[in-house]
Amino acid sequence: MSEQNTGQYSQITIIGIGLIGSSLARAIKRAKLADKLVVYDSDPQAFEKALELNLADVFETDISYAVETADLVILAVPVGAIGIVGSQIGTYLKNGATVTDVGSVKASVLEALQVSVPSGVHLIPGHPVAGTEKSGPEAGFAGLFDGRWCILTPPEGADRTAVQRLTEFWTAIGSTVEIMDAEHHDLVLAITSHVPHLIAYNIVGTASDLETVTRSEVIKYSAGGFRDFTRIAASDPTMWRDVFLNNKDAVLEMLGRFSEDLTALQRAIRWGDGDALYDLFDRTRTIRRRIIDAGQETDAADFGRTHED
């Protein structure tokens, strides 16, 4: 990867080489964004797999060696592990280096990392809003971030040049960067990601616990809509447990609104208020249209799931 580094960092180190970490490694390679790409993962299986897939220049088994000469360190581990990793690497970080992460929650991550990242190091948490339901190094691909948004949540007083460099990095990866504060990020993602995952997990749980409808019936007739929910309900349990434990307030706030609205809908059904139902069902179509127009979704029927003819 030594031929013409087009990026701003000489050495980039990725801690955690799962779906997101390995997608980043591939995207860094694709865009030639480092002279040296180093990876570390505490999971021997993920580590071996990444080696086999040749995802980096250096595979480091000692986390301190992995970070000590890095210009950019990217933490791509579950949100609950970010603080731990921070405390493991804090004293080894190079002065002037940048530390970022890709965690789905930002306020708690910022708080956890501020404890251990020393003052000469630029701490700029981030979150690429892109992913799939799969995990691990085999699941990653370089195009994952193309056309998606990456949110950076630099703390107050963050170095502008360092933020600018990280912005350019994500742009070269294929994303568009937006900057906001960590609390707002957590509120936005609670509604666009965390609560959707929660209700998907919940409906799948409800469906598997019924006595009047068998599980095999649920599976057979899942093409009626249910199967859509099973995709995100198949996402990594550790990652999602950590998201809910770390974004409690925003999730509970959005969940409260969801439940209120659902109660109103339930009432409309109970009282046969067809107009109220029609009005909501008509209104929700425009949001999808706008998401498609914004390039964040496919217009193909059924998400483009393969069909004959």
Place this chain on the structure above:
Amino acid sequence: MSEQNTGQYSQITIIGIGLIGSSLARAIKRAKLADKLVVYDSDPQAFEKALELNLADVFETDISYAVETADLVILAVPVGAIGIVGSQIGTYLKNGATVTDVGSVKASVLEALQVSVPSGVHLIPGHPVAGTEKSGPEAGFAGLFDGRWCILTPPEGADRTAVQRLTEFWTAIGSTVEIMDAEHHDLVLAITSHVPHLIAYNIVGTASDLETVTRSEVIKYSAGGFRDFTRIAASDPTMWRDVFLNNKDAVLEMLGRFSEDLTALQRAIRWGDGDALYDLFDRTRTIRRRIIDAGQETDAADFGRTHED
């Protein structure tokens, strides 16, 4: 379409040439299941479009002519219109003919049609568990029912030969037929289709009504999971209003369970019960695995939405 009819009915008439009706018309043509395929639709636009697409042999503007020589009449109109169409055609139906429908609710349809379908005609309601979020004759395709289930809900005492013929018809269309009573159908579909649609409509509604998060933020960051829900929340509002008005009891029953389970999850989040969250999130993965193994879903990441690399 006169060359070798491989099916059991000479004339098939489809009333309502939208997504489902037009997919059926195409599938009937593909498998050569009729000597004469007739369509009728009360919507001049849909009618014109079907004519343009050459979806049938005869385009009938008078509903009584459309049905009077038919051996199989398929009602593919919204559930709330099925009773009306039944009363329009009842007296014109040929002795020995079969009347079926494709409505997403079955008990109320059976009740509505029993009033008008005369005794010499075989009434066998049905529901192909297949669809997309699109509507209208352009949205249909012959492969829609391939590998999917079609549920028939013949009333007690239905003619076995007539049920057998209709089963063979759906098999030739590409589906596997299951027979159950209308009440059980409505319960099964409440959990595999109706409640999933309701909560999808609901979360999209909740997200568009927030003051703390803008609509443009919801759109930008929808790739975090939210966009999955917008697909089914873009389904036809008339169709879905009718589903909820006509399957009230089963939907309210399943919705009650969903809400109970959601309250338990909310509590687990509030009290930081990571184990309870992990347990549910881990358990729900197996259901998706089984749906994929049953051929009802794609295993491709992200539903196979197109990604580079």
